[in-house]
Amino acid sequence: MRTYRELFQVPEFTPLFAAVSCMVAGGTVTGLALATLVFDRTGSALLAAVSMFGASFAQVIGATTLLSVGDHLPPRRTTVTLALVFAAAALALSLPGTSVPVALAIVLAVGFVNSIGGAVRWGLVSEILPEDGYLLGRSVLSMASGVVQILGNGVGAAVLHFVSPRAALVLSACLYLAGALVTRLGLTRRPARAAGRASVRQTWRVNRQLLSDRAVRRVYCGLWVPNGLVVGAEALFVPYAGASAGALFMAGALGMLVGDTAMGRFVPQRWRRVLITALPLLMAAPYLLFLLGPGIPEAVLLVGVASVGFSTSLLLQDRLVTLVPAEVRGQALGLHSSGMLTMQAVCAAVAGAVAGQLSPATTMALMAGLSVLVTAALAPGFRRRPEPVRTQTLTPKSSAIPRSPEA
Numbered sequence: 001m002r003t004y005r006e007l008f009q010v011p012e013f014t015p016l017f018a019a020v021s022c023m024v025a026g027g028t029v030t031g032l033a034l035a036t037l038v039f040d041r042t043g044s045a046l047l048a049a050v051s052m053f054g055a056s057f058a059q060v061i062g063a064t065t066l067l068s069v070g071d072h073l074p075p076r077r078t079t080v081t082l083a084l085v086f087a088a089a090a091l092a093l094s095l096p097g098t099s100v101p102v103a104l105a106i107v108l109a110v111g112f113v114n115s116i117g118g119a120v121r122w123g124l125v126s127e128i129l130p131e132d133g134y135l136l137g138r139s140v141l142s143m144a145s146g147v148v149q150i151l152g153n154g155v156g157a158a159v160l161h162f163v164s165p166r167a168a169l170v171l172s173a174c175l176y177l178a179g180a181l182v183t184r185l186g187l188t189r190r191p192a193r194a195a196g197r198a199s200v201r202q203t204w205r206v207n208r209q210l211l212s213d214r215a216v217r218r219v220y221c222g223l224w225v226p227n228g229l230v231v232g233a234e235a236l237f238v239p240y241a242g243a244s245a246g247a248l249f250m251a252g253a254l255g256m257l258v259g260d261t262a263m264g265r266f267v268p269q270r271w272r273r274v275l276i277t278a279l280p281l282l283m284a285a286p287y288l289l290f291l292l293g294p295g296i297p298e299a300v301l302l303v304g305v306a307s308v309g310f311s312t313s314l315l316l317q318d319r320l321v322t323l324v325p326a327e328v329r330g331q332a333l334g335l336h337s338s339g340m341l342t343m344q345a346v347c348a349a350v351a352g353a354v355a356g357q358l359s360p361a362t363t364m365a366l367m368a369g370l371s372v373l374v375t376a377a378l379a380p381g382f383r384r385r386p387e388p389v390r391t392q393t394l395t396p397k398s399s400a401i402p403r404s405p406e407a
Helices: 004-009 013-042 045-065 073-093 102-115 117-128 131-162 165-186 198-214 214-234 237-265 269-292 296-323 327-356 358-380
Strands: none
Touching: 004 013, 004 131, 013 045, 013 073, 013 102, 013 131, 013 165, 045 102, 045 117, 045 198, 045 327, 045 358, 073 102, 073 117, 073 165, 073 214, 102 117, 117 327, 131 165, 131 237, 131 296, 198 214, 198 237, 198 327, 214 237, 214 269, 214 296, 214 327, 237 269, 237 296, 237 358, 269 296, 296 327, 327 358
């Protein structure tokens, strides 16, 4: 599967695309509106940031307790239920009597529950599309998420200019409800991917087995660490560029869009083994030049070029799908999503703390340099060709993951 026409001819991909777009839009508007509301009430930039990004920290808790649920529940019903929970949370946040501590508690609870969202959605992509269509489908969904986030922030800012943050939260609830409706009407009913009962013990067991496989562990490191370190550099755009930081963020979004489009549609299979190590270097190397203190036009160009390198995530996810048995594929992809968001949040916090001692430019270059070193350390293992492992039915009592040839 190589063309967008072939992709959207798959009957269920279009409703999945629409549902994911609605939910990403809802999350974007919710974060912006809540951060504005919290800042207006408290004047605290820290609380505003926690209200916008705190859900990412809760993902790691969900990743260690709930992820196995993603493979043990029917995907359509679970996706609809999650959308309804998010809509209810947005409406609760919009109520005048909701205090800031309660609002932050809701944000953390939503992040905790949403830790299974990635497991369900990305596992569903691998069921809806044939194996050779996963990378293209995932790239299109990544592109859609990026575009929707840009538009969501723009529309959200415009809405907040004319109405209150509480009204914007009601709008986000409507977007979640639209996602639930599209999912219910557009996707077919499917059984759970794995038999047995999900549990915290099962989550721990499968996570431990995933991370004990050398080839799978290497993929997770490639997905989480270089990416997180570069996002740490991006977290310093505001201290570096001040009022011009928006131009850097837009350049980053555009670069990611270009990279995802090229990787999903135009890059041939034979190039992927080379690009899987070259793209992470592209993602980090331009930030080393921030040591020279580039002006805003030069910084915009550097950020745009670097962000093309984020498309390496698609290649690594494709390799992960190849290495992992189908019965735990949703949990494996969910662990990637939760780990990535957590690492990004941690690296952003570390970069902010280091920038308090060094200059933002120096810290950005430092984070990029660490990313380059990690990529260089991981590169030898990625030069081997991945081979599918034997599929094995996993149960709570017997869930050994077959070792890959790379282990």
